[in-house]
Amino acid sequence: MRNTRKGVLKAKSGETINVTAEGSLGLLAYGDIGIQLWRKERQAHHASLNSNTTPPSTSKTPTS
Amino acid sequence: MKKKMMLIGWDAADWKIINPLIEQGYMPNLEKLINGGTIGNLATMDPAYSPMLWTSIATGKHPYKHGIHGFLQPSEDRKSIKPILSTSRKVKAIWQILSEHDYKCHAVGWWPSHPAEEMNGISISNFYQKDNGLLADGWKMMSGCVHPDSEEDRFAALRVHPEELTGQHILPFIPSAEKIDQTKDTRIYSVAQVTAHAASIQAAFTNIIRTEEWDFAAAYFDSIDHYCHGFMKYHPPKQDHIAQNAFDLYNGVVTAAYRYHDMLLGRLMELAGKETTIILISDHGFQPDHLRPKYIPEEPGGAAYEHSPYGIIGMMGPGIKKDHLIYGAGLLDICPTILAHFGLSVGKDMDGKTLDDAYVKPLNTNYIDSWEAILFNKFKSHSNYEMDKDNESAMIEQLVALGYVNDISKDFTKAIKDTENFNNYNLAKSYLFGGKLDEAISVLEKLLRENPHIPRYRFHLASCYQTKGKLKESRALVNQLKEKEYYNPIALDMMEATLLMGEKKYKEALKLLKSIEDKVDKTQSHIFTKIAKCYLSTGFRDKAEEALKKEMELDYEYAPMHLMYGIIHYQKGNHDIAIEALLTSIGMEYNHAAAHRFLGLALFNKGAYQVAADSLEMSLRFNPKNNLARAKLIEIYKTHLDQPNKAALHSQNFHQNIKGEVIIVSGLPRSGTSMMMQMLDHAGIEIYTDKVREADSNNPKGYYEHNNVKSLRRNKRWVAESMDKAVKVISNFIPHLPLVYNYKIIFMERDLNEILASQRKMLQKLGAKDRHEEYPLQVMTSFKRGQDKAKQWASKQPNVEMIEVSYSDVINNPFGEALRISEFLDQRVTPEDLIKPIDANLYRQRKEVSRLNTL
Numbered sequence: 001m002r003n004t005r006k007g008v009l010k011a012k013s014g015e016t017i018n019v020t021a022e023g024s025l026g027l028l029a030y031g032d033i034g035i036q037l038w039r040k041e042r043q044a045h046h047a048s049l050n051s052n053t054t055p056p057s058t059s060k061t062p063t064s
Numbered sequence: 065m066k067k068k069m070m071l072i073g074w075d076a077a078d079w080k081i082i083n084p085l086i087e088q089g090y091m092p093n094l095e096k097l098i099n100g101g102t103i104g105n106l107a108t109m110d111p112a113y114s115p116m117l118w119t120s121i122a123t124g125k126h127p128y129k130h131g132i133h134g135f136l137q138p139s140e141d142r143k144s145i146k147p148i149l150s151t152s153r154k155v156k157a158i159w160q161i162l163s164e165h166d167y168k169c170h171a172v173g174w175w176p177s178h179p180a181e182e183m184n185g186i187s188i189s190n191f192y193q194k195d196n197g198l199l200a201d202g203w204k205m206m207s208g209c210v211h212p213d214s215e216e217d218r219f220a221a222l223r224v225h226p227e228e229l230t231g232q233h234i235l236p237f238i239p240s241a242e243k244i245d246q247t248k249d250t251r252i253y254s255v256a257q258v259t260a261h262a263a264s265i266q267a268a269f270t271n272i273i274r275t276e277e278w279d280f281a282a283a284y285f286d287s288i289d290h291y292c293h294g295f296m297k298y299h300p301p302k303q304d305h306i307a308q309n310a311f312d313l314y315n316g317v318v319t320a321a322y323r324y325h326d327m328l329l330g331r332l333m334e335l336a337g338k339e340t341t342i343i344l345i346s347d348h349g350f351q352p353d354h355l356r357p358k359y360i361p362e363e364p365g366g367a368a369y370e371h372s373p374y375g376i377i378g379m380m381g382p383g384i385k386k387d388h389l390i391y392g393a394g395l396l397d398i399c400p401t402i403l404a405h406f407g408l409s410v411g412k413d414m415d416g417k418t419l420d421d422a423y424v425k426p427l428n429t430n431y432i433d434s435w436e437a438i439l440f441n442k443f444k445s446h447s448n449y450e451m452d453k454d455n456e457s458a459m460i461e462q463l464v465a466l467g468y469v470n471d472i473s474k475d476f477t478k479a480i481k482d483t484e485n486f487n488n489y490n491l492a493k494s495y496l497f498g499g500k501l502d503e504a505i506s507v508l509e510k511l512l513r514e515n516p517h518i519p520r521y522r523f524h525l526a527s528c529y530q531t532k533g534k535l536k537e538s539r540a541l542v543n544q545l546k547e548k549e550y551y552n553p554i555a556l557d558m559m560e561a562t563l564l565m566g567e568k569k570y571k572e573a574l575k576l577l578k579s580i581e582d583k584v585d586k587t588q589s590h591i592f593t594k595i596a597k598c599y600l601s602t603g604f605r606d607k608a609e610e611a612l613k614k615e616m617e618l619d620y621e622y623a624p625m626h627l628m629y630g631i632i633h634y635q636k637g638n639h640d641i642a643i644e645a646l647l648t649s650i651g652m653e654y655n656h657a658a659a660h661r662f663l664g665l666a667l668f669n670k671g672a673y674q675v676a677a678d679s680l681e682m683s684l685r686f687n688p689k690n691n692l693a694r695a696k697l698i699e700i701y702k703t704h705l706d707q708p709n710k711a712a713l714h715s716q717n718f719h720q721n722i723k724g725e726v727i728i729v730s731g732l733p734r735s736g737t738s739m740m741m742q743m744l745d746h747a748g749i750e751i752y753t754d755k756v757r758e759a760d761s762n763n764p765k766g767y768y769e770h771n772n773v774k775s776l777r778r779n780k781r782w783v784a785e786s787m788d789k790a791v792k793v794i795s796n797f798i799p800h801l802p803l804v805y806n807y808k809i810i811f812m813e814r815d816l817n818e819i820l821a822s823q824r825k826m827l828q829k830l831g832a833k834d835r836h837e838e839y840p841l842q843v844m845t846s847f848k849r850g851q852d853k854a855k856q857w858a859s860k861q862p863n864v865e866m867i868e869v870s871y872s873d874v875i876n877n878p879f880g881e882a883l884r885i886s887e888f889l890d891q892r893v894t895p896e897d898l899i900k901p902i903d904a905n906l907y908r909q910r911k912e913v914s915r916l917n918t919l
Contacts, residue, residue: 012334022232028263029327031270031335032222035263 007037021045067382067405068340070273071282071398072332073121073174074325075114076289077376078349079105081299081322090323093330094378097344101380102422104390107653108348110497111490112371115148117347117395118175118284122157124399124414127494128503130155132176133487134365136460138480145479146456148176150189156435158399159183159280164440165408167279170272173265174284178451179208182443186272187211188219190284193264195257196458199227206455222267226256233259237320240313254294255317259324262287266328273335280402285328291321292350293367305358318352341381341405347395349374355587355619363520364486374621374652379422390421392654404429411435415498485515489524496528504528519545526559533781535566554584561594565601568779574598587618593625601778605632623653630659634666642666657687668696673704691803694718695861718803718862724787726805727889730795730854731812732847734822736871737792740810741768742901743882744790747893752786765901768792776800798854807864808889811855814871816847878902 007019009030017026017034021042027034085091086098097103109117109126119132127133131154136145153176159169163184170185171177178189192209205220207213234241237255246252262285269283295317297303302311329344336342349372351357360366377393396416403410404418404427413434420426432438488511495504508525515521522541529538542559557580564573577595584591592615599608609632615625630645646663649656664679677700680693687693694714701711727749729740742765745751752770759766772782773793780802787805801807858864867888874881882895 011331013330020232022230023228024232025236025259025324026327028224028233028259029266029324029331031331032267032274033270035222035224035267 007041009034009037067407068278068336069280069381069402069405070332070336070340070342071280071402072329072342072344073118073282073284074288074344074346074376075118075175075284075286076292076348076350076371077322077325077344077346078352078372078374079376080349080372081318081352082376085319085322090319091326093326093333094344097329097333097342097378097380098387100386101342101378102385102388102390103376103378104393105652106345106347106375106377107392107394107655108371108373108375109395109494111365111493112348112368112373113365113490114286114289114347115176116490116494119153119157121345121347121395121398122159122174123153123155124158124396124403124411124416125155126396126415126498128491128498128500129413129415133490133494134483136483137487138483142480144453144456144476145460145483146451147178147191147460149451150177150179150181152176156440157181158402159185159187159282160440160443161403161408161435162280162406163443165406167406168277170269170276170278170281172269172272172281172283173286174282175286180211182211184443185278186215186276188268190286191455192219192268193223193261194458195225195227195260196455199225206452208451219268219271222264222271224260224263224267226253226260229256229260236323237317238313239316244313251294251314255291258287258290258294258321261290262324262328266331270331270335273332280406283332285325288321288325288346289350291317293370295321296350296352296356296370299352301353303356303358336381339382341379341384343398343402344376344378345395345398346375348372349376357588364482365490372621377419379419383423383425385422385424388422390419391651393419393422394655400429401427485511485518489521492524492528496531501528501532505532523555523559530559530563530566533566535563538566539563554580558584558589558591558594565594565597568601568775570598570601574602590615590619590622590625592618593622593628596625596628600628600632605636608632621652623649623656623659625649626652627656627659627662630666631662634662637669639666639669643670655686657683657685657690657693659683660686661690661693664693665696668700673700676700677705688717689721689804691718691721691863694721695803695863698862699860715862721804722806722863723784723804724806726783726786726788726807727790728798728801728807728809729790729792729812730798730809731814732795732816732819732851734819734826735812735814736869736874737794737812738763738765738767739871739874739902740812740869741790741792742766743885743898744893746900747897749889749893750789752789752791773797795854796850799857803861803863805863807858807861809858809864809866810885810888811858811866811868812871813868818871819847874902 009017009019009027011017017024017030019027019037019041023038023042027038082091082094086095109120113134115132115135116127119130120127123130132148132152135148137148137152138144139146159171160181160183162169166184168185169183170187171183172188173190173192175190177187178191180187180189187210189209191206195203196206197203203223203225205216205223210216210219231241234252234255237259238244238252241252244252265283265285269281272278273281295314297306298311298314299318300315302315333342351370351372355372357369360369375395377390394416396414397419398416400410400414400416401419409430409432410418411434412431413436418427418429488507492504492507492511495507505525505528508521508528512521512525522545526538526541526545529535529541542556542563546556557576561573561576564570564576574595577591577598581591586592592611596608596611596615599605599611609629612625612629612632615622626645626649630642630649633639633642633645643663643666646659646666649659650663653659660679660683664676664683667676667679677697680697680700683693684690694717698711698714698718701707701714727744729737729744731737741751745768751768753768754770754772756771757767757769769792772779773791776793776797777800780800783802783805793801798809855866858866865888867884869881869885878899879895882898885898886893886895
């Protein structure tokens with residue numbers, strides 16, 4: 001697995017879910033927001049691989 | 065305050081898997097729901113096929129009412145097969161009733177719900193998440209998945225395709241996934257598919273409840289069922305027939321599936337908030353242990369053999385009891401409970417009840433005859449929906465992959481016929497489950513006529529005939545199956561044994577069961593419970609108990625076994641053990657009148673009158689015609705609880721259940737019962753006799769007996785034949801009379817010394833030795849006890865009138881006694897006719913008795 005950083009989702013309970021390009025069951029379980037964040041992260045990661053110049057993506061925080 | 069409710073469906077979730085996972089801390093969110101709410105078993109229905117079950121949940125009705133009978137259906141033009149659709153449902157679903165009353169409703173993924181129905185909110189169909197297309201090709205969403213269709217793009221974008229998933233998603237299920245050659249073993253993709261489908265439902269549902277107003281929101285996840293059908297066979301402990309390599313690779317899938325679902329639940333609980341009542345349910349369970357079948361039968365819907373009969377229910381939220389256990393919940397109870405929760409009336413044509421026990425304050429339930437008769441006009445129902453052929457095929461392929469549907473024949477005529485047969489077979493089973501035996505028989509008879517080559521129709525029809533008491537018809541079908549070697553011989557032997565039991569030939573049945581004990585699948589057949597029934601019916605209670613203990617070791621969760629265990633201990637007078645066993649049985653299968661009745665009787669014997677009354681009332685809910693329970697309730701309310709009004713109400717219902725009247729002539733042997741029968745015969749009352757015992761010098765005018773009477777303890781069916789007739793029943797059998805008839809009992813009294821003398825004389829004439837001759841007092845005491853018990857019983861029954869008639873008074877004052885008897889029988893006979901056969905010569909033991917009295 002590639003170790004991609006980085007966003008972190010925080011649930012109301014205080015639990016955190018890392019947002020990585022590979023995704024996780026936690027992100028899927030988080031529902032629409034988790035999936036959207038994962039896809040953005042994945043897109044950013046692909047873009048960075050393609051350009052080699054794009055900086056790593058920044059963290060996303062939940063809106064719920 | 066608004067009563068928000070979220071209904072979450074987890075197909076096939078089972079407490080037997082969940083409980084150990086919670087103990088290990090793997091399901092913290094469900095643990096919160098358990099501790100903060102009410103949980104219980106949710107009894108499934110037969111047949112346990114998901115589209116039928118989830119429609120029953122949504123409508124509160126049996127499949128024979130709601131119209132969903134399988135997975136597929138022929139197209140309108142009968143030229144092709146299509147998946148079952150929401151348009152096939154014939155009755156209103158909960159979301160339609162709520163929408164019509166302006167509650168904001170959303171439903172996601174319910175099976176079947178395609179095309180998405182119009183409702184006062186968003187509905188997303190059960191085809192929404194399906195990956196019928198490659199991601200690279202754009203993965204177009206099929207039409208009809210979303211209502212309103214203006215929201216299609218919004219929700220299409222939220223779907224997750226299995227090709228998107230990475231090792232991060234798969235490794236929790238299959239940690240050694242890298243060892244699998246995916247060109248040969250496609251099971252990784254099936255895990256990805258199910259995981260993505262659940263994620264799609266979760267994404268759509270969370271999006272709706274985050275962004276839309278809602279009062280009622282429902283989501284259905286088929287994923288646990290699908291993970292289990294694929295991988296339960298690899299779940300620990302390892303089964304002997306499973307290869308070690310496959311076990312090592314896939315033994316964690318089911319555990320990971322439940323952990324994933326706990327995460328889904330956690331997010332939904334977070335979004336629902338504390339003001340929402342959450343109901344989590346499954347439609348059936350899934351055998352996780354030694355009860356897993358080794359092989360799945362190759363018949364339509366065979367995959368359901370892996371299911372177990374109890375799903376789960378967990379409820380949490382405002383007004384719901386905390387840390388509470390409910391008993392007796394079933395799938396049909398969900399819809400009425402939701403309606404009552406929102407203050408709407410429950411249709412009397414709904415087949416379930418409201419789950420009041422889950423609520424701190426019982427629901428204030430109102431009823432209407434039916435919602436079906438009321439025209440709803442706010443939201444339209446779909447009609448003439450046509451599904452794209454490619455999508456149809458893709459959906460059917462997925463059902464085939466799951467094992468629910470056999471590969472569709474390329475011969476469409478045959479495929480259509482097979483589909484119709486499968487659906488009609490399910491319709492028959494659903495009638496049977498709903499207690500509509502005649503309707504089930506009618507459907508099966510038609511199926512058999514049209515398909516004489518299909519053995520399972522013959523087998524199940526034989527079983528129905530047996531339940532109906534048509535034993536000859538049943539035996540004929542079993543013999544046909546045997547002759548043509550159509551069916552598994554062991555299954556036929558099991559059927560033969562139950563037939564013999566139906567014919568009261570318990571010894572033969574026992575012999576047969578013993579002969580196949582080592583050949584049969586003991587867990588599936590529950591052979592030990594049948595053996596126990598044979599023992600119990602032949603008076604061997606200890607052996608019956610022994611057999612039940614064997615059953616208990618094999619399958620503890622078999623309600624009929626606990627019921628029989630409870631009955632045995634009730635009969636033995638071990639009321640504490642009986643109560644425990646009966647409560648266990650009720651916990652597993654609530655809707656069983658006998659279990660509640662015996663529980664009530666055992667509690668009564670313990671002096672717990674109020675709870676005994678509650679149990680008996682419950683038994684009447686399931687079998688209102690059981691006058692045994694009603695008679696005991698009348699006694700409790702009158703004598704122990706001082707509630708004469710309730711006693712009067714039951715008394716009224718008791719008499720409504722009465723089928724007719726029987727005249728009983730009773731008393732001790734040689735107390736003049738034959739003489740009284742003669743009198744009634746002469747007076748024109750029809751006599752119930754088989755004339756097997758002929759007249760002799762002891763009873764020169766005949767005995768007027770019937771052999772059936774001797775079997776009264778075990779067989780009460782014959783009593784119907786004696787309606788409006790007179791039948792002779794010796795006093796010891798009186799308390800075994802069924803309570804669905806009125807009895808006018810003429811109890812013959814005779815001095816016990818005279819009786820003993822008469823009996824002695826009779827035995828001497830017959831050449832037999834009177835072994836009691838030396839102990840007349842002991843024999844007299846025993847006779848007296850039986851007589852007193854019979855009279856005591858009769859005096860407590862609301863359906864029994866009794867007159868005591870002295871033998872000597874009849875001889876000495878025939879007309880006076882005949883007048884009393886005539887009045888007792890409502891002048892159906894005249895005293896003149898009654899006295900004609902009285903023969904004072906019969907009173908020949910008088911002198912003998914005088915001699916005995918002086919001893």
